[in-house]
Amino acid sequence: MTHLAIRGLSKVYAAQAAPAVDDLDLDIESGSLTALLGPSGCGKTTTMKMIAGLLKPTTGDILFDERSILSIPPERRGAVMVFQNHLLFPYMSIAQNVGYGLKMRRMERAEIDRQVAEMLELVRLPGMEDRRPKELSGGQQQRVALARALVVRPKILLLDEPLSNLDAHLRFEMRDLIRDIQQQMGITTVFVTHDQEEAVVLADKIALIFDGRLQQYDKPLAFYEQPSSRRIAAFFGGVNFFTGTQDGDGFTSTIGRFSVTRDGPADGGILTIRPEDVRLSEDGETNTVSGTIDSQVYVGTHARLRVTVDDHTVNVVADADVMKRYGQGDRITLQFPENKLWILPAE
Amino acid sequence: MSDAAPTASTNVSARDGNVGAAVRKVIFYLTIAFMCLMLVLPVIAFFFNAFAFRWFYPQFIPKEWSLQAWERLDLIPPEGERTLANFIALWLEVPDAVSALWLSLSIGAVVTGISILIGLPAARALGLYRFRGKRIVEFMIITPTIVPPIAFSLGLNINFIRWDLALADAGIPLDLAGSVVGVAIVHLVPVMPYVVLTLSGVFANYNADFEAQARSLGAGPIRIFFDVTFPAILPGLFVAGLFAFLVSWSQYLLTFLIGQGRVITLPMLLFSAAGSGNNAVIAVLSLIFIAPAVLILLVASRYLSGDSSAVGGFGRV
């Protein structure tokens, strides 16, 4: 159980002007599972490599349990990284791969064999010891890579896109496996993903990074309910943004004035509501707008509606049976619950 | 009836395919046969010459055989005296051919080792990293294959002599000109391009993250080299070593110029024999000269006919 702290961490690659990681601050609770989330090229792998000691930071500090570890070489740091492409050593058997870290720690042969068998059991690959990496499927290889890292009981486990390269079915299986093992062993874990859904399902906390800069570090729900910028809201599937100004307990926007109960930022200038929070209005309610249904799409469990209100589009996710009551071109009245409206800073 | 037409047409096209395949097969085997002939014929000629006794024009195959040439080179005792004791006595005196063979092997081995020690880091840098002036470095490395050897070896010889004098003045009696050390150094010039080119091709397809992964799991630099890097580059290393050895092995001009006639490698012996005009002796020396090459190629073809295609060149294969 190790607490991980990152202080003002930056990395500038020699040939590049813009830093790959820019002044990153993070406090990761011991035993927690944290997601580094962001689009491709935002500096996730770079951050992981710096924590693992495989890259030297340009500036900043990294602390395990309040002690700076920058001077400790990677092989003795106790932070084990699992790479994006699992990277099993092709010339070694599965047992040799999994036992590699233990061998480096000069553990006895018999003890290595015992722990390897135990760990293969844990990742649900019992009896695979004598296979070669290329005799396993992609998902199995990924699990071997996980076992190889876990078996040394690292202080910090760093997983770089552990679920990429897997098909949907294997993704779910691997996701549950990671969650189970992580809780069972209580290893402080940081994993990288560019898929927000994956981060939400798996992580205790999410660190969202754009262009090397930390945008928001919060519990998953907060990214839906209290995103701190329009870009963050959009990354998490927000689509309804209406510019305007805040006044007292209300907000006057391009599609009307709404009362809001949650405080926005001082420079609030954008009103947002998640499509699934928009309700179909009954008579006599406040915070309503009327518009014309532009399109309706049935998406299995729900219906997606695009409603045009004064030349602006409001996206709505509603119960599927709305499609029985309304058709394209019909007038519809929508209601925005005041506790679901959220104000974002102007851009 | 309606089914007949398509069936017939399939048969025809299948037969066409068979004819095409057969023609291709014939061409393939003819090519192989031709290449074998080109490579094997000279060797057969050497064999006949080396063991023939008076082999004259109209005879296609020698009528009489002898070991005269081998005796002449002090490799075999004369007829009637071929006892084990005589063999040992003869070889203990180290025949010229044997000492030349030994010298060629030693220089080849040392040059191979040194060229790989120098070439490995250079090739790694060229294969893995992008840096300013990389194209210039690449060009510099292949220049020895473009510049005529006589040009740089004459220049080197002059410098070697100058350094030898300077070193002698400083009380260090190291002779580069006319010594085995000097010859080995000058062999490195034509050898390095092959080694660096081959190995940089290997590193262009090499994923250095494997090393980082091993490091992260607790391996130090030496373990990483032997556990991760070495097995991955072994086929390429083998090919590079092969090139290095064979290039050094077949050097004549450089050995002659820098060795100043005092470093007698196998090619030196062969060339002086060629001047003497004794076909049998030339044939014997030639057989000794091509033996390691044939041996190496046999081993190599076995070893490299796996899934490892290791030969490249600055990664642009």
Ligand SMILES: Nc1ncnc2c1ncn2[C@@H]1O[C@H](COP(=O)(O)OP(=O)(O)OP(=O)(O)O)[C@@H](O)[C@H]1O
């Ligand atoms: N060795 C390197 N030299 C120069 N620039 C690099 C190097 N490695 C990464 N970069 C750059 O740094 C930035 C961040 O890269 P990084 O690999 O950390 O991104 P990432 O978030 O892991 O992306 P992905 O999701 O695609 O894996 C990118 O712009 C990338 O081009």
Ligand SMILES: [Mg+2]
């Ligand atoms: Mg990455």
